[in-house]
Amino acid sequence: MSKRSHISPRIDRPPRWATRFLEWYCKPSLYEDLQGDLLEYFGRNVAAKGLTYARLIYIIDVLKFFRLYTVQKPQIFKGMNQFILLSNYFKTSVRSMARNKLFSTINVVGLAISMSVGLLMIAFLTDIYSFDTFHEKYDRIYRVGNTYQRLEEDESKFASTSIQAASRIKSDIPGIEEMVLITRNFRGDAAYNNKIIAIEGLYAEPSFFSVFSFKLKQGDAATVLKEPYSVVLDETTAKKLFDDKDPVGELIKLNDKDSYTVTGVMEDMPGNSHLRAPVVASYSTYEIKEKENEESTRLTRWNNMWSNYIYLVVRPDQDIEALQASLNQISAEENEVDEHTTINMWLQPMSAIVPGEDLSNQIGPSFELKMVWIITVLAFVVLVSACFNYTNLSIARSLRRSKEVGIRKVIGASGGDVFGQFILEAVVISGLSLVFAFILYYTAIRPRFLGLSEEISEMITLIPSPLTFLYFLLLAVVTGVLAGFFPALFFSRISVHKVLKNVSSLKLFGNVTFRKVLIVFQYTLSLAFIIGATMAYKQYDFAVNFDLGYKTDNILNIDLLGNDVEKVKTALSEIPEITDMSASTLVTSVGSYWGTTAKYKDPLDSTNINYNGIDENYIPIHGLELIAGRNFISQSDSSAESQIIVNEKLLKRFNIGEPLDAIGETLKVDDKDVKIVGVVKDFHYGKIDSPIKEFAYRYKADQYYVINALISSSDIPGTMEKIESKWDELDAIHPFEAEFYDDRIQKSYEEYLVMVKIIGFLAFLAISIASLGLLGMVVFTTETRLKEISIRKVLGASEQALVFLLGRGFIFLLLISAAIAVPATWYFFNQIVFNDLAYKATFGFLELFGGVLVVFGIAALAVGSQTVRAARTNPAETLRNE
């Protein structure tokens, strides 16, 4: 009955908002007849030209009547009235909060928890979007990257390009305001007087300091990078090398070979720059060096595109599409030279670098746009979940406030006033929550988030700026409005005579379905998070303990850092705890690869292979299984590479047949003939996200970068100290860098661990919020049904029956949530998140339902504690009062 009264008979009405607008701006003295006129016209238009047209004309007319003589002047008295009411609203809100401490606490705690995540999201987004914005020409800087496609393979996008590209752009495309070519790999040990430090930076053209807004402390921006062998240091490096001495004009020696003149000192590049280098050397240096090396193709080859970066400053009026077209033209011409590869140049605006696409060969830190979206959505979902608590509890408890609303309406409050009042109340609560949220954010969330991984703490600080604070306030208001919207709507629609005549006739439980949906949503979310976290952990565990096909325990990988292998080996062999040592090019199974091409008999059939350069000790130390042939035989460094050990996949690729048949066959690797001396059983040289492919061990004395030391010691820290002190005797410049193989593998799967931590944390939040909400609902239900319970008890109902009666509704909701969450999360992780992985963990009952049981347990505790209490109350106490 009450429902029907809301629906008015369908008549053709002009848009309500337009009428409201008219009412809002029009002088009250003019309003009535003007409104009447418009309605009269509206009626005519409906009859003559149809409803849509009439409504359109109505809107236009309303807008047209917004004139000087119709608009009312702002009324001071009205404002005063609002202000007085505002303080009244505030007072009632505070009183109502104080009266219901439990519910207020639930609301504030829930909102505070979720808002702290919201604060994190805001601080994070402001940080990420502040990247590179300090460049004055930020809007006009574009980076030229390459897309690379070999034969019919998939195209991949690179941030880097070739030097040839730069030369062609310079000669072929006129009218670009500025351009800078940057090349990576300016590195070495810089020496001044007796001080030596390792430096690593960039080579850049002279325009570097005018394209970018990195500030020079000393030196002239136009000329610092002009002459060959000039270098600009940042303040930290200058301080390290020169202490307080003025470095400009001094000579530093790099790797005991070349002398560079320090021409300038720049401020340290800021953390929110995707370009980061402590030292910048002149590009002309690089050019001279490459020209000395006759074999080098770096300066001229179109497909040598791995370590150079081009940044353009376009004119304000430049047609970017035309520019791209010119780039395409150049690419097309250059691609004719090599038929195997297709390389195209593409333009990337500075604003799309961080956050941006996932590109290969990034020059500095990067952050995927996809991740930005995921984080935002997750934070938002948690926020909404807490808003639901507020919505749910407020509507459920509306009975208590409805009389107040009735009186207000009788006195003359309009629906809008009541709506405003309850929105304000929600905003007051969310404002209070903001305070707690901020404390929570500063003490717990921010440090933990920054501690997730080093990469994160290097990129962002999460220190709020004044603007961020403004966003924080905005967040509180938005949260308040979001949370208070439905309750406010509900209250504003309460009909006066019903509330005042007979409260119980108020259709309070009309919203029951709505509230149930909200609870199901919250629990589905909680379950999804906890299941997701378990699955991610399982995958991490699976990856770290994966049987790679060789031994990694007790192997310490020591970076050579440019030192001679034999020298280091000799020095380390004095330590008794090191039982054996081998040398290799890289540490496998942690995500790094070295590759080259190999051919068998057919000179036209070449394939990409991954390899590791090793010595004769490597295979025994790592317990690799040779299924045919033998290990490498020690060879003098100077003799040419002649032996190779391959895996089974490589045999299959070239159809060599049985492993035994392969021994003695000749492969062409790097255009050199090598004999297969052994075949190693397939093992996982990559991370488990990629399948095993063709792989070879090469005997490459000139490519040893790592020592693999087999350690046998009961006192690992002591041994490490010994090795480190040995290292320091050997190499005073480079600090000792070593890591146990197993630790290294764990680190390479850190992303899963980060995922576990983030999702786990969100799960914790979502569960807390949902449990709080559930607790609130249960308390409310039992309170309102206390009389019913007492009567049932008097009539002989048992306690268990009563607990079941009260709890079954909630249990049912939880079951629905589980029925949605389990399959959905399983599908999401198995088919989407882990889809690319070659080796996936299998997810069993424990992973899928363990979390569900935990959540159910907590929920049962919330429901149980309250229902049992209600069921145990003495019926006499509740019933006596009537």
Place this chain on the structure above:
Amino acid sequence: MKGTNLGEFEELVLLTIAALMEEAYSVAVCDELTKHTGREVKLGVVHAVLNRLEEKGYVKSGLGEATNVRGGRRKRFYTITSGGKATLLKAREQRDQLWSMIPDVVFKGI
């Protein structure tokens, strides 16, 4: 305020109000003008002019009785004041004088 001069359109509206007598409210004025001038007269224009005429004191207005039409909104009826009448008469007099000055020759042959 601009002078007490009557604009062309204002004069037309004022005349219509006088002609419609008791029935002069905005929409009726609009319709009447549309009918007689043959051009489409917008409500917005008429409304503004009515408002201005009232400011100048040529018309008085008052709300009528509420009816069932126009969503129950009352109409604002306009009646011409003596000042308005005087202005109209004056305008007409001026015209007549001017007309009388035109020799018959001018309009010959039309």
